[in-house]
Amino acid sequence: xxxxxxxxxxxxxxxxxxxxxxxxxxxxxxxxxxxxxxxxxxxxxxxxxxxxxxxxxxxxxxxxxxxxxxxxxxxxxxxxxxxxxxxxxxxxxxxxxxxxxxxxxxxx
Amino acid sequence: xxxxxxxxxxxxxxxxxxxxxxxxxxxxxxxxxxxxxxxxxxxxxxxxxxxxxxxxxxxxxxxxxxxxxxxxxxxxxxxxxxxxxxxxxxxxxxxxxxxxxxxxxxxxxxxxxxxxxxxxxxxxxxxxxxxxxxxxxxxxxxxxxxxxxxxxxxxxxxxxxxxxxxxxxxxxxxxxxxxxxxxxxxxxxxxxxxxxxxxxxxxxxxxxxxxxxxxxxxxxxxxxxxxxxxxxxxxxxxxxxxxxxxxxxxxxxxxxxxxxxxxxxxxxxxxxxxxxxxxxxxxxxxxxxxxxxxxxxxxxxxxxxxxxxxxxxxxxxxxxxxxxxxxxxxxxxxxxxxxxxxxxxxxxxxxxxxxxxxxxxxxxxxxxxxxxxxxxxxxxxxxxxxxxxxxxxxxxxxxxxxxxxxxxxxxxxxxxxxxxxxxxxxxxxxxxxxxxxxxxxxxxxxxxxxxxxxxxxxxxxxxxxxxxxxxxxxxxxxxxxxxxxxxxxxxxxxxxxxxxxxxxxxxxxxxxxxxxxxxxxxxxxxxxxxxxxxxxxxxxxxxxxxxxxx
Numbered sequence: 001x002x003x004x005x006x007x008x009x010x011x012x013x014x015x016x017x018x019x020x021x022x023x024x025x026x027x028x029x030x031x032x033x034x035x036x037x038x039x040x041x042x043x044x045x046x047x048x049x050x051x052x053x054x055x056x057x058x059x060x061x062x063x064x065x066x067x068x069x070x071x072x073x074x075x076x077x078x079x080x081x082x083x084x085x086x087x088x089x090x091x092x093x094x095x096x097x098x099x100x101x102x103x104x105x106x107x108x
Numbered sequence: 109x110x111x112x113x114x115x116x117x118x119x120x121x122x123x124x125x126x127x128x129x130x131x132x133x134x135x136x137x138x139x140x141x142x143x144x145x146x147x148x149x150x151x152x153x154x155x156x157x158x159x160x161x162x163x164x165x166x167x168x169x170x171x172x173x174x175x176x177x178x179x180x181x182x183x184x185x186x187x188x189x190x191x192x193x194x195x196x197x198x199x200x201x202x203x204x205x206x207x208x209x210x211x212x213x214x215x216x217x218x219x220x221x222x223x224x225x226x227x228x229x230x231x232x233x234x235x236x237x238x239x240x241x242x243x244x245x246x247x248x249x250x251x252x253x254x255x256x257x258x259x260x261x262x263x264x265x266x267x268x269x270x271x272x273x274x275x276x277x278x279x280x281x282x283x284x285x286x287x288x289x290x291x292x293x294x295x296x297x298x299x300x301x302x303x304x305x306x307x308x309x310x311x312x313x314x315x316x317x318x319x320x321x322x323x324x325x326x327x328x329x330x331x332x333x334x335x336x337x338x339x340x341x342x343x344x345x346x347x348x349x350x351x352x353x354x355x356x357x358x359x360x361x362x363x364x365x366x367x368x369x370x371x372x373x374x375x376x377x378x379x380x381x382x383x384x385x386x387x388x389x390x391x392x393x394x395x396x397x398x399x400x401x402x403x404x405x406x407x408x409x410x411x412x413x414x415x416x417x418x419x420x421x422x423x424x425x426x427x428x429x430x431x432x433x434x435x436x437x438x439x440x441x442x443x444x445x446x447x448x449x450x451x452x453x454x455x456x457x458x459x460x461x462x463x464x465x466x467x468x469x470x471x472x473x474x475x476x477x478x479x480x481x482x483x484x485x486x487x488x489x490x491x492x493x494x495x496x497x498x499x500x501x502x503x504x505x506x507x508x509x510x511x512x513x514x515x516x517x518x519x520x521x522x523x524x525x526x527x528x529x530x531x532x533x534x535x536x537x538x539x540x541x542x543x544x545x546x547x548x549x550x551x552x553x554x555x556x557x558x559x560x561x562x563x564x565x566x567x568x569x570x571x572x573x574x575x576x577x578x579x580x581x582x583x584x585x586x587x588x589x590x591x592x593x594x595x596x597x598x599x600x601x602x603x604x605x606x607x608x609x610x611x612x613x614x615x616x617x618x619x620x621x622x623x624x625x626x627x628x629x630x631x632x633x634x635x636x637x638x639x640x641x642x643x644x645x646x647x648x649x650x651x652x653x654x655x656x657x658x
Contacts, residue, residue: 021163021172021318023265023287042317043351044173045416049245060417062312062351080419084412085245093246096228099406100241100356104177106403107359107377 001041002058003071006078007032009055016047016056038065045081052089054079118514119522121272121283121294128263128286128293132158133502134495135282135297136260137268137323139165140172141484142464143303144251145218145491146498150301151258153499158295159260160284162267162304162584163318166252167245169305170440170465171487173315174354175244175411176480180219181212188212195482199443199474200610201626202336202644207471210451211482214489222247225254241410242484244315266293267322267584270517271300271330271460279330279459280513285580292580296513298502299459301494302327302446306439306465307595309543310536310588313344313353313435314413321439323466324598325591327446330516332455332462333632335447335642336470337595338602338613341549342441342477343384343434345376348391350417353435357407357414360399364429366391381614384434384550393429436544439595442612443469443477444602447630452497453490459501463487463494470628475611518634519571520586530574532582535589538567539596553616557604564597565637572635597637602629605639 002024005016010032017025017033021044026036035041043062048054057076059066079088086094134150136143139161147159161168181191192208219239223229227250231237255262265288272281272294281296304323308316324334344353358376363383365371371392374382386392399407404426408415418425439445446455446462448471455462464487473482515522520530542560543549571590577583606629608622609615628642 017288018264019164019167021168021315023163040317042312042315044167044315045413046167046173046245050167060347060350060352060420062349064349076420081412081416084415085243087245093228094409094412095243095246096230097409098230098238098241098243100177100410101230101232101238102406103356103403103410104240107356 001038001043001061001065002035002047002056003066004057004076005032005035006055006057009053009078011053013052015050015052019050020047048079048081049085049087051082054082054088118516121513121515127291130158130293130295132156132295132297134158134299134301134498135160135295136301136303136495137282138169138303138305138464138466139252139255139262140169140303140305140464140487141248141251142466142487142491142494143301144248144255145488146301146303146463146495147255147260148258149492149495150499151260153496155499155502157258157260158263158297159255160263160266160268160282160295162265162322164264165255165262166248168318170315170319171242171484172244172248173413174480175247175413176242176484177356178219178240178242179212179215179481179485180240181216183213183216195473195476198611199476200621202470202474202611202628203472204645211472211485211489214492215485218488218492222250225250240481263293268326269583269587270515270521271326272296272513273330273516274511274513277331277457279457280511282326283515285583287580287584290580299461299498301461301463301498302455302466303463303491303494304466306442306445307592308438308440309436309540309592309596311436311438311544312351313437313440314351316437316440319440319465320588321591321595322587323462324446325587325594326517327455327457327460327462328594328632328634329518330457330460332457332460333447333630334445334598335468335628335630336444336475336602337439337598337631338444338606338629339470339475339611340439340442340444340599341552341612342437343380343550344437344441345380345383345432345434347417348431348433349421352414352417353437354411354414357396357399357411358394360396360403361394362397363432364393364395366393368429380434381550383432384546387434388546391431394432395427395429396425399426434546436549438543440465441477441483443473443475444599445469448490451493452500453494454497461494461498463490475613477612519590520574520583521576523572523574523576527573528575530571530577530586530589532585532589535567535571535593539564539589539592543596543599551614551616552603554604557600561597561600561604564593564600567593568597568635594634598631601637601639602631605629
């Protein structure tokens with residue numbers, strides 16, 4: 001589930017509020033969006049991909065909300081997924097490297 | 109009065125209703141691949157199109173976060189025949205050659221369109237381009253852009269709550285809310301396309317929590333029929349802690365008990381039943397130890413999202429064992445959905461069309477679906493046809509101004525004998541308790557189906573006596589709960605009727621295929637759920653005229 005909206009990185013553009021398919025965030029006027037409905041997060045990582053500032057972090061735990069302490073105690077790399085699909089600034093989509101065709105012909 | 113499908117009891121729409129009022133030719137409900145293709149093809153026919161999505165067109169649905177293989181097969185006879193035969197028996201011989209032909213052809217054409225639009229299909233060392241896989245974020249970002257360029261308008265975060273019907277029962281629009289502002293909207297249209305996806309019962313399978321069967325509920329309230337709802341017990345395989353139910357790579361996995369010994373016969377494609385069975389009593393672990401270094405490298409580039417849970421938990425899935433689970437994907441990967449009555453993907457109700465997972469996929473898959481390839485092909489083909497069909501229908505329709513429109517919705521919206529408000533969370537938990545357990549749904553049995561249905565039917569009666577939701581967000585959640593409940597009842601009533609094992613539907617006491625049950629099961633109804641048999645039509649080859657005209 002979504003765990004981090006980094007106040008240090010966030011510019012308040014509210015793209016995450018718009019793109020989240022399960023409406024997890026609430027916009028805050030002149031501020032950083034809040035995770036208003038964490039339990040509705042479906043751990044799809046789409047907000048991370050669309051965040052232009054790499055200010056969001058989605059933990060891979062689908063069913064469990066972690067305490068703020070354990071989140072903070074766990075150092076994370078921001079923007080890793082966005083970079084893996086080539087959506088970061090100045091990058092090119094990695095969809096043209098998709099080697100699924102190699103795997104599909106070899107799958108049993 | 110209590111809920112009913114009788115029009116006379118329904119609330120008439122006045123001209124002043126809805127904060128946002130729209131009048132269009134075609135309304136598309138749902139903005140995944142099927143809805144996006146529907147909007148594009150309806151616009152191409154000159155229709156004025158509005159697309160509403162519960163979430164955000166571009167990220168909503170199972171495709172965007174997950175990605176998918178695509179049933180993309182060259183148009184030579186040998187390749188196509190082989191492709192059609194590959195899953196025909198697995199699907200219990202309920203698919204139709206004519207529909208498979210049409211879908212293969214339309215998918216071929218649409219993939220060409222995607223390439224023209226700039227989707228970056230990979231090119232191998234021999235210079236051959238491969239179009240049999242679509243990465244979700246890239247595909248759906250492109251589709252959103254193309255929907256807008258087609259001239260269609262998109263309303264995000266705008267769940268439809270109910271359909272509108274005219275005095276003849278013809279579908280003529282929908283009403284809903286904007287869930288971030290709480291505003292209401294009302295759309296008058298000549299035709300509606302339901303592309304809201306399947307129902308995965310809020311199981312947190314990847315991208316599936318927006319897929320709660322909303323469109324099927326709305327359509328059934330307007331009188332639409334469903335088909336193949338017994339083929340609804342698909343479970344996605346993934347790490348136990350994670351949402352990522354992408355199963356292709358488990359072809360290279362070995363499955364283990366907690367003590368590290370191998371679970372004989374367990375596998376992703378064949379042998380998933382053994383995993384389901386083992387999970388009923390103890391944890392199951394997997395390790396992708398059959399993948400050599402070349403395979404490992406291809407995996408990283410093929411599905412970056414597959415590795416997110418592992419990388420973030422510090423697990424090396426090739427070297428370390430990790431716990432796995434099966435999450436219910438219901439009719440998202442299952443094949444049941446709205447019954448389609450002709451090649452334009454019209455439903456049994458005039459003015460109403462269905463596409464993608466919301467429509468039955470039995471036409472090309474029968475009672476089984478494995479990977480996403482057929483699902484993606486069905487979404488783009490059925491979406492394309494439904495959009496075109498809806499646009500044609502809107503040209504022939506009467507002027508909306510002269511029609512008296514009624515709200516077709518029921519449970520959670522309009523009840524006069526109401527007592528307590530709906531406890532949606534409670535209903536959702538109760539439905540999940542009947543449909544999640546492997547012992548009830550992976551393999552079904554008559555006694556447990558009856559047992560579940562008794563409680564599910566009681567829950568429905570309870571829902572019909574609840575007060576309407578007070579806020580936009582409550583209404584959305586109440587309708588999701590009602591849709592999940594309705595879906596579970598169509599599922600289990602159909603499953604009860606099919607006293608055999610066919611496709612993904614397995615009956616404990618009827619373990620083999622019964623040649624006398626090679627028919628479809630059409631279902632419907634809300635207060636009273638009914639199921640009837642329908643013969644599988646047989647035609648050798650499809651009419652390719654729609655595809656050719658694209």
